[in-house]
Amino acid sequence: MTGQVITVEQKQKKNRQRLQRRKRIRxxxxxxxxxxRMSVYRSLNHCYVQLIDDQSGRTLLGLSTISGDLKAGLAKTGNIEAARKLGEALAEQALKLNISRVVFDRNGF
Known part of the structure; x- marks a missing residue:
């Protein structure tokens, strides 16, 4: 087997650092x-995005690459092309809700 071996401790440290970045940003x-606030989360296979009103504690809009209409038009759901399509769909839906500007929350990524 070639490549770098990642131990459990290294994986835990990486996740802990991401959570620290997330807390600092939030x-x-x-x-x-x-x-x-536009919150973005990515997993190995999918991307998720939400528009959140923190004052009332409500999610105004949420989309992901799991959605049937988005998933149908994609070969893979965790790559840059999928993120681009997700962004286009989010922009379209947000404009319907009269939202033209957002605060970007990269969620530690």
């Missing part, structure tokens, strides 16, 4: 109804 940004 302490500085917040979404409102007029300017919602």
């Amino acid at each position: 302490s500085k940004i917040s979404g409102t109804a007029a300017l919602p």
